[in-house]
Structures are given as structure tokens and as C-alpha cells.
Amino acid sequence: MILVTGGAGFIGSNFVLDWIAATGEAVVNVDKLTYAGNPANFAALADDPRHVFVRGDIGDAALVGALLREHRPRAVVNLAAESHVDRSIHGPAAFIETNVVGTFTLLDTTRTWWASLPAGEQAAFRFLHVSTDEVYGSLAPDAAGFSETTPYAPNSPYSASKAASDHLVRAYHHTYGVPTLTTNCSNNYGPLQFPEKLIPLMVVNALAGKPLPVYGDGLNVRDWLYVGDHCAAIRAVLAHGTPGATYNIGGNAEMTNIDVVRTVCAALAECRPGPDYAALITYVKDRPGHDRRYAIDPAKIRDELGWSPRETFASGIRRTVRWYVDHAQWVAAVTSGEYRQWVAQHYAA
Numbered sequence: 005m006i007l008v009t010g011g012a013g014f015i016g017s018n019f020v021l022d023w024i025a026a027t028g029e030a031v032v033n034v035d036k037l038t039y040a041g042n043p044a045n046f047a048a049l050a051d052d053p054r055h056v057f058v059r060g061d062i063g064d065a066a067l068v069g070a071l072l073r074e075h076r077p078r079a080v081v082n083l084a085a086e087s088h089v090d091r092s093i094h095g096p097a098a099f100i101e102t103n104v105v106g107t108f109t110l111l112d113t114t115r116t117w118w119a120s121l122p123a124g125e126q127a128a129f130r131f132l133h134v135s136t137d138e139v140y141g142s143l144a145p146d147a148a149g150f151s152e153t154t155p156y157a158p159n160s161p162y163s164a165s166k167a168a169s170d171h172l173v174r175a176y177h178h179t180y181g182v183p184t185l186t187t188n189c190s191n192n193y194g195p196l197q198f199p200e201k202l203i204p205l206m207v208v209n210a211l212a213g214k215p216l217p218v219y220g221d222g223l224n225v226r227d228w229l230y231v232g233d234h235c236a237a238i239r240a241v242l243a244h245g246t247p248g249a250t251y252n253i254g255g256n257a258e259m260t261n262i263d264v265v266r267t268v269c270a271a272l273a274e275c276r277p278g279p280d281y282a283a284l285i286t287y288v289k290d291r292p293g294h295d296r297r298y299a300i301d302p303a304k305i306r307d308e309l310g311w312s313p314r315e316t317f318a319s320g321i322r323r324t325v326r327w328y329v330d331h332a333q334w335v336a337a338v339t340s341g342e343y344r345q346w347v348a349q350h351y352a353a
């Protein structure tokens with residue numbers, strides 16, 4: 005079995021569902037259930053003995069140590085994090101606590117336990133750390149995409165905290181020999197994404213007839229990847245990645261934000277015809293320190309591991325919009341309470 009952290013969040017829950025469907029291998033899923041964690045995301049596994057959910061913090065060394073000793077996983081896949089750039093600007097402390105200190109505690113507790121294993125199990129074990137392309141900073145318009153050797157230059161408290169965690173993972177391989185793997189992925193989208201992030205926020209607001217807030221001039225560029233393709237990439241890296249290596253994962257789908265929002269509106273118009281969704285687009289004050297462009301050079305994972313995305317942006321966005329339209333109850337549940345406070349505070353101006 006494997007131990008997954010953050011498996012109640014967006015990518016984590018997609019990963020747990022995908023992993024059990026693709027491999028049949030059991031998962032212990034540890035998640036603190038912050039505002040971003042939602043047990044409804046893995047409701048389909050309610051009666052499945054291959055899924056064990058534990059509410060807990062990756063920064064709790066006693067809990068992590070007990071789970072490792074009890075379940076003896078052959079791998080840890082770390083997806084637990086504070087993940088939203090805008091929240092990191094309003095309140096960076098939680099990002100340092102979970103992404104830096106929490107990852108350190110998870111890593112160090114894993115190292116102690118791993119060191120006690122017989123040599124064969126030590127060699128077969130993997131610690132896979134899921135990270136982001138944002139650690140590389142902002143690209144000039146004509147620059148080549150980020151490769152695994154691009155220097156780190158994080159610009160937000162979020163990306164700085166992820167960069168710190170990546171460095172710890174690297175150090176634990178070089179110093180202690182822990183068989184680590186790190187993945188740096190571009191922006192994901194798909195089902196089960198909390199609607200504070202660009203694409204689900206636009207879908208949810210458009211369906212409610214609310215403004216679609218585009219930061220600045222709307223020309224910031226992101227490289228979009230369908231979450232199912234990310235899950236397949238993580239599986240490929242876990243199975244065949246070289247210990248100590250990092251792999252960049254991207255969708256070959258660079259787009260400006262305004263084009264993304266227009267594409268969402270067009271997909272909604274097909275799925276739920278009626279209002280002029282694009283008329284809701286509203287330019288708002290820019291995010292402080294807003295990175296202009298991210299793009300991934302996916303040559304290494306493609307050439308070494310044979311992974312490429314299956315979904316195009318056009319097909320992925322249709323599936324995603326359809327999912328949100330069909331899951332009004334999920335949306336209603338996650339957009340109550342804390343979510344309303346966040347939206348009211350963040351978009352107040």
C-alpha cells in the first residue's frame with residue numbers, strides 16, 4: 005500500500021480515486037481537512053477496504069510515525085499543502101507551517117522509519133513530493149519553458165514555501181539517501197477543484213450570474229493541465245522515476261487568463277445555453293507580485309518515462325464545465341460558510 009497526504013483536496017482526491025481504479029493498490033489517506041479538504045471528494049470509496057482515511061496533520065510526527073509503523077507503505081506521496089497564492093498573500097503563516105515545517109516533519113519522520121527497514125525495502129521505498137512550476141518564478145514572453153535545471157526564483161509566499169520544501173526533499177536524498185522524487189507541475193484544472201482557483205471560480209460565478217473577476221490586464225499566461233493527466237504523470241514517476249530526480253509536468257497548453265475565461269464561457273454556453281456569460285467578465289485590481297508567465301518544458305518526463313498529456317485544453321475544459329454543471333450539490337456545499345467570507349474579503353475592492 006501507499007500513504008497519500010492531502011487526499012481530500014483537489015489533486016489528492018483525484019489521485020486517490022485514479023490510483024485505486026488504475027492499480028487496485030490500497031491507500032492510507034492522511035488529510036487535516038482544512039477549508040480545502042472535503043471528504044465528499046472520495047465518497048465513492050466509502051465502502052472500499054482499499055481506502056483508509058485518517059484525519060491528521062503532516063506536521064504531527066507521532067501520528068505520521070504510528071501510521072508508517074502500522075501500515076508499512078512502500079511509498080509516501082505528499083500532496084498536503086496550503087495551495088492558493090492569494091491566501092498566501094493575505095496570511096503567509098499557514099503556508100510556512102504546513103508547506104515548510106509540515107513537509108519537514110513528514111520527511112524526517114519518514115527518514116527515521118525508513119532507516120529501520122531491511123535493505124531491500126529501503127531500496128524499493130519512494131518519497132514522492134508533489135510541487136509546482138511556480139518555484140521557478142516568472143518567464144519572459146519569449147523565453148523557453150521551465151526545465152528541471154531552471155534556477156529557483158519563487159515570488160509569492162506560496163511559491164517560496166513550496167521551494168523551501170523542494171530543497172528539503174533534495175537535501176534528504178543527498179544527505180541521508182532517502183529515495184525521493186519531486187514533481188513540479190503546471191496549473192491543474194478539472195473536477196473537485198475548490199472554487200477559489202481561476203477556472204472553477206469562473207464556472208461557479210457564471211452559473212450564479214456573478215461578475216467574472218480577471219486580474220490586471222488578463223494577459224498573464226499559465227500552462228494548463230487536466231488533473232487526470234497529472235495523476236497519470238505521478239503514477240509514472242512513482243513507478244519509473246530515478247531516485248533523487250525531479251520531473252517537470254506540463255500540459256503544452258499555454259493560455260492567457262482572458263482566453264481561459266472566454267473558453268470557459270463558450271463551454272458553458274454549449275452546456276447550459278442562455279445568458280451571455282462573457283458579458284460578466286470584469287477586470288479587477290491585479291494580484292500583488294503577479295507572475296506574468298509560467299510554461300513547462302516537458303521533454304524529460306516525455307522522453308524518460310513516456311508520459312504525455314491525453315487531454316487537450318478544449319476537451320478538458322468541456323469535461324470540467326460539464327462536471328460542475330452536473331454537481332450543483334457539491335458546489336453548494338463547498339461555497340457556504342468560510343468560502344463566502346473569503347470571497348467577500350478578497351474581492352471586496
Ligand code: NAD
Pocket residue numbers: 009010011012013014015016034035036037038039040041042060061062063082083084085086087088102106134135136137166188189190191192193198
Ligand atoms: P488543495 O488546496 O485543493 O488541497 C490540499 C489538501 O491538503 C487539502 O485537502 C487540505 O485539507 C490538506 N492539508 C492542508 N494542510 C495540511 C496538513 N498540515 N496536513 C495534512 N493535510 C493538509 O491543493 P491542490 O490544488 O490539490 O494541490 C495539491 C498539491 O499539488 C500541493 O502541494 C500543490 O502545491 C501542488 N500543485 C498544485 C497545482 C494546482 O494547480 N492546483 C499545480 C501544481 C502543484
Ligand code: TYD
Pocket residue numbers: 088089090191200201202203205217218219224225226261291
Ligand atoms: P490561480 O488559479 O489562483 O492559480 P496560480 O495563481 O497558482 O497560477 O490563478 C490562475 C491565474 O488566474 C493567475 O494568473 C491569477 C488569475 N486569476 C484571476 O485573474 N482572477 C481570479 O479571481 C483568480 C482566483 C485568479
